[in-house]
Amino acid sequence: MxxxxxxxxxxxxxxxxxxxxxxxxxxxxxxxxxxxxxxxxxxxxxxxxxxxxxxxxxxxxxxxxxxxxxxxxxxxxxxxxxxxxxxxxxxxxYTDLTCFPDAIAAIKAISSKEGITALVFSNGTEKSVGKILDGSPLQQYSNILKRPLVVADSVRKFKPAPEIYQHLLKEADLEKTPEKCWVVSGNPFDVVGARKSGLNSVWVDRSGTGWIDQLGEPTKVIRSLEELSAIFTEA
Structure with a gap:
């Protein structure tokens, strides 16, 4: 990559x-x-x-x-x-979860952008995450959400342990330029973990509560994944 x-x-x-x-x-x-x-x-x-x-x-x-x-x-x-x-x-x-509508819109928007690669980055197992994806509307964008999946089983550590973010950088071939890797997450612990490991992060604040976590901050905050594409208009 x-x-x-x-x-x-x-x-x-x-x-x-x-x-x-x-x-x-x-x-x-x-x-x-x-x-x-x-x-x-x-x-x-x-x-x-x-x-x-x-x-x-x-x-x-x-x-x-x-x-x-x-x-x-x-x-x-x-x-x-x-x-x-x-x-x-x-x-x-738990392997038949509902896909957020804005997730579908976001992946579709990203599919038309040059210079952006998307990965799936999860605590979940490859088997379970793969089953969720394959049974969802996101399956049609399998050419955008690249495989193999980047999952915790590979390093036997969960987010926000540094090891799992280093594994992500290795899989993305960005170990020397971690700032080019952006973790997109609705979970504050994931967002902070990414930032502490040198990656950028986007927090999805669907509830509109605003950022209150005291251990770090995201690079960007959005209310919906539909706003994600605009962050990278110059990508």
């Missing part, structure tokens, strides 16, 4: 795909909608917390296994013990 190009590395969970879309499956196993929303929120919270704890302890489990354990924790916090078939159905919903 030419180091003369700008590389956009797209996060998956919470950036291209909506993790809260699992709520339709979660509703089948709880009594009311408020409980369903609480489970969905805590599932994601425990999922991320587990990755950070594993990083801190110098341990690694695949993101699929982390997601499974976080799922059991989230339901357990509501006093619900899941049976194996229920766990499998809920886990399947």
């Amino acid at each position: 030419s180091s003369n190009k700008i590389v956009l590395a797209f996060d998956v969970y919470g950036t291209l795909f909506d993790t809260s879309s699992v709520i339709n499956t979660v509703r089948k196993f709880v009594q009311d909608d408020q409980t369903a929303k609480s489970v969905v929120s805590s599932w994601r919270t425990f999922q991320l917390e587990y990755t950070w704890r594993l990083n801190s302890m110098g341990l690694y489990e695949s993101f699929d296994e982390v997601t499974r354990k976080a799922l059991i924790n989230a339901f357990g916090a509501q006093g619900i013990k899941l049976e194996n078939p229920q766990i499998e159905e809920l886990m399947a919903s």
Whole structure:
């Protein structure tokens, strides 16, 4: 991959795909909608917390296994013990997430730009992330979202560990020019991790809350992925 190009590395969970879309499956196993929303929120919270704890302890489990354990924790916090078939159905919903509409528009816009290469950069496993992409509207842009996927399994570290960003730079052939690699993410920890490793970053602030994280700042902030293309009009 030419180091003369700008590389956009797209996060998956919470950036291209909506993790809260699992709520339709979660509703089948709880009594009311408020409980369903609480489970969905805590599932994601425990999922991320587990990755950070594993990083801190110098341990690694695949993101699929982390997601499974976080799922059991989230339901357990509501006093619900899941049976194996229920766990499998809920886990399947995590490989069938809804693609954000602005993600489709953004990848389409990038496809017409010269000098920009796009990659998928995720904590997820290659198998699960590949399944999400292949079953989504983004599949039609597989020539733009280049493979192989850049995933945590390759380095056995999760974001925001420096090792995973160094792995991204190696895959993008930008180890000597990290500023040409832009991580595009809706997750503040990912944005800050990229910046601390010398990459640029774009934070997708869909909720419009503004940047409040105190450990660093993104290079750019956008409200929608549809605004991404304008940042690189001179690329």
